[in-house]
Amino acid sequence: MKHFSKFLLASMLFLGITSVNAQDDNNPWAIGIQTNAVDFYPTGEDAPGQGGYFDHYFQTENWNILPSVSRLTVGRYIGAGFVAEFAGSINQIDQFGSESIPQLSYYSAGLSANYSLRALLNDGWFDPVIGVGGDYNWIGDQDSDNLQNFDGATLNGKVGFNFWFSDNIALTVESNYKHSFETESASHFQHAAGIKFVFGGTDTDGDGIYDKDDECPEEAGLPEFNGCPDSDGDGVEDRMDDCPDEAGLAQFNGCPDSDGDGVPDNEDDCPEVAGLASMNGCPDSDGDGVADNEDDCPNEAGPADNNGCPEEDTDGDGIIDDEDDCPEVAGTRANNGCPEPTAEVVSELNEYSNTVLFDLNKATIRTESEEALNSIAEIMMEYPNTIFHIEGHTDSSGSDDYNLQLSKERAASVSDYLANQGIPSSRLTSEGYGETQPIATNSTSAGRQENRRVEISLDKNKEVRNSSN
Structure with a gap:
């Protein structure tokens, strides 16, 4: 001892x-x-x-x-x-x-x-x-x-x-x-x-898993995650969890999908309302391609450039005001929303034009014809997108060259008069046809009088050019 x-x-x-x-x-x-x-x-x-x-x-x-x-x-x-x-x-x-x-x-x-x-x-x-x-x-x-x-x-x-x-x-x-x-x-x-x-083993974070086996040695974790934590308890460890503080789904890397639309909340602009993946999780109730959260008219289809609202069509002609040259007057799509003169209107124009008189062998318009031309101008004003064609015609008296030149000058005189009354020159064309298009016989005085005329027709082969005159 x-x-x-x-x-x-x-x-x-x-x-x-x-x-x-x-x-x-x-x-x-x-x-x-x-x-x-x-x-x-x-x-x-x-x-x-x-x-x-x-x-x-x-x-x-x-x-x-x-x-x-x-x-x-x-x-x-x-x-x-x-x-x-x-x-x-x-x-x-x-x-x-x-x-x-x-x-x-x-x-x-x-x-x-x-x-x-x-x-x-x-x-x-x-x-x-x-x-x-x-x-x-x-x-x-x-x-x-x-x-x-x-x-x-x-x-x-x-x-x-x-x-x-x-x-x-x-x-x-x-x-x-x-x-x-x-x-x-x-x-x-x-x-x-x-x-x-x-x-002798070291367990820095005290989670019961030694540092040598702990993939997160400074954070207390779980054995099933090799020592790494799962803070929200959703079965996705924090280091692989895009939403570590919210319980979510493994398919969304641990993030929730509150509205069940297949878009996780962290990527969902409307996490409380089921929506479409193409709209970042927001709905599009009217199906116009504008998400409801950005749509001023979510229950009415409309284009994106109008914030999802339908565009106005004041005159109800099926052409929205932004595309309608005549937004307050119903027209045709072919005429950019503006009305087109009917056959009756063209006939009325020609009733006036047939009364237009010129000085003998001249292109000078007589004063008594101005009232008829003013009426023609007023009618043309009602159709701002229509191009009118002024035609000059003569009888067969005189030479062909003379008659052709005289008809051109008279048609041009009518066009100039109408332009001075406010009809844009871009909406007027004129041409002389001489004696080539008679509507009556030139063998009688009455027939020749009918052939000496000015006619107005619609020029559908040209587009209206923006003009201020």
């Missing part, structure tokens, strides 16, 4: 500057605190008080037991189930096999290589261990010449069991056979039982 305090102090110092018995890569170190029993009887030696191998193996009356912490182990996990272990123990020997002897001191220290079978048993609570190693043992009264003194090495074989209460604590029992080659009677069994603690 006089060396007990020294041994315990040395052991604790060793444990303080070294690390301990490993169970796996996560907890590479372990420390064991045990009570040990030394038995010399079942060692197969032919000596007084000893029996054959394993004879009376469980006969505890042959055991030397020190009822206190008398054995300490320190181990380091190597890998693949192997552990390197240092063990130091003390005891008091007063039983040599079946014989009582004067009390001797017992000290032992050594190394072993142990192999855990736990992994072969699916990492359960039951953990069989086998091992081999060597110790240096001191037995006897070191201050006397007692013949029972023994200092020497032994070759050890070990069988043990760990019973894991948790990932870090186990009840451990083991039996070591220590074979001495120097003094055969010094061979013995040493049994031990106690508690083993494993430690």
Whole structure:
């Protein structure tokens, strides 16, 4: 006992500057605190008080037991189930096999290589261990010449069991056979039982997953996500979740789809109302291609450039005002929304034009014809998109060239008069046809009078040009 305090102090110092018995890569170190029993009887030696191998193996009356912490182990996990272990123990020997002897001191220290079978048993609570190693043992009264003194090495074989209460604590029992080659009677069994603690793994975020296996070592997480968190509990870990603070669906990378329209809320301009993917999740109630949230008239179809509202058609002619040259007067699409003169209107124009008189052999319009021309101008004003053609005709009196020139000049005189009355020149064309288009016989005076005329027709072969005159 006089060396007990020294041994315990040395052991604790060793444990303080070294690390301990490993169970796996996560907890590479372990420390064991045990009570040990030394038995010399079942060692197969032919000596007084000893029996054959394993004879009376469980006969505890042959055991030397020190009822206190008398054995300490320190181990380091190597890998693949192997552990390197240092063990130091003390005891008091007063039983040599079946014989009582004067009390001797017992000290032992050594190394072993142990192999855990736990992994072969699916990492359960039951953990069989086998091992081999060597110790240096001191037995006897070191201050006397007692013949029972023994200092020497032994070759050890070990069988043990760990019973894991948790990932870090186990009840451990083991039996070591220590074979001495120097003094055969010094061979013995040493049994031990106690508690083993494993430690040494680093878990920075405290989530129970060691940093070496933790893909998010600084954030507490879940085992199913290798230590990474799932803050909203939607089954999508935060680092892959586009909406980590809102529970959502895996198909939308963890984002919700509140309105169920197939567009996740983070991409949905109208997350509370079911809509169309093409409209960023917003509806288009009137189907005009303008989303309701941007449509001033969501229940009436209209073009985008009019904010989704139908465009006005003041005159109701089917041509919207923006495209209608005559928005307040119903017209035809062919005439850009403006009305076109009917046959009756053209006939009325020609009734006036047939009364237009010129000075003899001249293109000068007589004053009495101005009233008729003014009426013609008023009618033309009603059709601002219509181009009118002024035709000049003569009878057959005179030469063809003369008649053709005179007809052109008279038609031009009528066109100029109408232009001066406010009809844009772009809406007037004129031409002389001489005597080539008679409407009556030139053989009589009455017929020739009918052939000397000015006619007005519609010129549909030309477009109206914007003009201010």
